[in-house]
Amino acid sequence: MSRVFVSQEIVDEALEEFEGTGITVDLRRDHTPLPAAELRAAASTYDGLICLLTDRIDAEFLAACPRLRVVANVAVGYDNIDVPAATRAGVAVTNTPGVLTDATADLAFALLLATARRIPEGDAFLRAGRYTHWRVNQEQMGVDVHGATLGLFGLGQIGRAVARRARGFDMTVLYHDVQRLPAEDERELGVTYAEFDELLARSDFVSVHAPLLDSTRHRFDAAAFAAMKPTAMLINTARGPIVDEAALAAALREGMIAGAGLDVFEREPEVDALLLELRERVVLLPHLGSATGTTRREMCRMAARSVRDVLTGKRPENLVNTELADRLVAGP
Incomplete structure (x- = not known):
C-alpha cells in the first residue's frame, strides 16, 4: 500500500x-x-x-x-x-x-496600483488621525497608471494575464523574455518585444514574471536600476532572488528609481532591513500572489x-x- x-x-x-x-x-x-x-x-x-x-x-x-x-x-x-x-x-x-495565474496577475496589478497611488501610506495617514482637510498638494501625491508604459520581464501565463489587465488602463506594454512570441500573438496581446536595456529605459513600471534561474538571479541589480527612469517603479510577484534587495534599497534611497512593490523577497521570510525602513512609495506584502x-x-x-x-x-x-x-x- x-x-x-x-x-x-x-x-x-x-x-x-x-x-x-x-x-x-x-x-x-x-x-x-x-x-x-x-x-x-x-x-x-x-x-x-x-x-x-x-x-x-x-x-x-x-x-x-x-x-x-x-x-x-x-x-x-x-x-x-x-x-x-x-x-x-x-x-x-x-x-x-x-x-493561480489570474489571482497572481490580480495581485501584481493591485501592487502596481498601490505603489503608484501610495494607497498604504494614505491608509496609515488617515488612521493616524492626520487627515484634517482636502488639499491640492496632497501628502500622498501619486503618479498616473493609465497611459503609462509597463515593462514585463517574463511573459509566461502570469505575465500575459498582466498584459491583458493593462489594456483596461490604456498602457503601452513592452516585454522581454528568452523566447519572443510570434507576431500574431504579440498583436493579440497588444505587447511589443524589447531588449532588456530598452525595457528598463522606457518603462514607467517594470513588473517581474520570470522564473528563478541562474540567468535571472539578481537580474535586477545596481546596473539595472541605474538604467531605469528615476520616476520608474519595480513590481515583483515572481521570485525574490531575481532582485538584489540591497541594490534595490540603495536605488530607492538614492532616488535612482521612485518606488517598489514587492510580494516576494530574496531570503524570504526575511526582508532587507533597509527596505523595511523605507516608508514612501514602497509596498511590501507577505507573498500573497495566490492567496485567495x-x-x-x-x-x-x-x-x-x-x-x-x-x-x-x-x-x-x-x-x-x-x-x-x-x-x-x-x-x-
Whole structure:
C-alpha cells in the first residue's frame, strides 16, 4: 500500500482526491516548515510527498527517501526542488501552474496600483488621525497608471494575464523574455518585444514574471536600476532572488528609481532591513500572489491529484521532469 506525507498543513478538501485509492495520507497539521534534517527523517518511508515552496528537496533529501516516487510542489515555481537530482533518482516532480495565474496577475496589478497611488501610506495617514482637510498638494501625491508604459520581464501565463489587465488602463506594454512570441500573438496581446536595456529605459513600471534561474538571479541589480527612469517603479510577484534587495534599497534611497512593490523577497521570510525602513512609495506584502481561498484550495487539490496519479500508474497533469513520463505510466 502506498503512503503519502504532506509536509505542512494544506486544505482538507485536497485529501478527498485519495478516496477509494487505498493510498494512506499522513498530513502534518502544522504550518511551519520542518528543518531539513527533520523533513528528511519524517519523509524517509513514504512513496509520495506533497510539499510547499519553503521545503528544500535536494539530493541529500532524495537519498534519504529511497521509496519516494513523486514530489508535488504546491506552487507554480519549483526552484526549491533539485529537479535533475530527482530525475536521476526516478522521482517525478510536479507543480501547480495555471490555476493561480489570474489571482497572481490580480495581485501584481493591485501592487502596481498601490505603489503608484501610495494607497498604504494614505491608509496609515488617515488612521493616524492626520487627515484634517482636502488639499491640492496632497501628502500622498501619486503618479498616473493609465497611459503609462509597463515593462514585463517574463511573459509566461502570469505575465500575459498582466498584459491583458493593462489594456483596461490604456498602457503601452513592452516585454522581454528568452523566447519572443510570434507576431500574431504579440498583436493579440497588444505587447511589443524589447531588449532588456530598452525595457528598463522606457518603462514607467517594470513588473517581474520570470522564473528563478541562474540567468535571472539578481537580474535586477545596481546596473539595472541605474538604467531605469528615476520616476520608474519595480513590481515583483515572481521570485525574490531575481532582485538584489540591497541594490534595490540603495536605488530607492538614492532616488535612482521612485518606488517598489514587492510580494516576494530574496531570503524570504526575511526582508532587507533597509527596505523595511523605507516608508514612501514602497509596498511590501507577505507573498500573497495566490492567496485567495479558491486558488489555494485548487492548488492543494492539484498537487494531491498529481501524487495520486503517479502512485496509481498514471501520468500527472503537471509533470516537470517529462523525461520520466513513460516510466510513470508503466508503473513501479
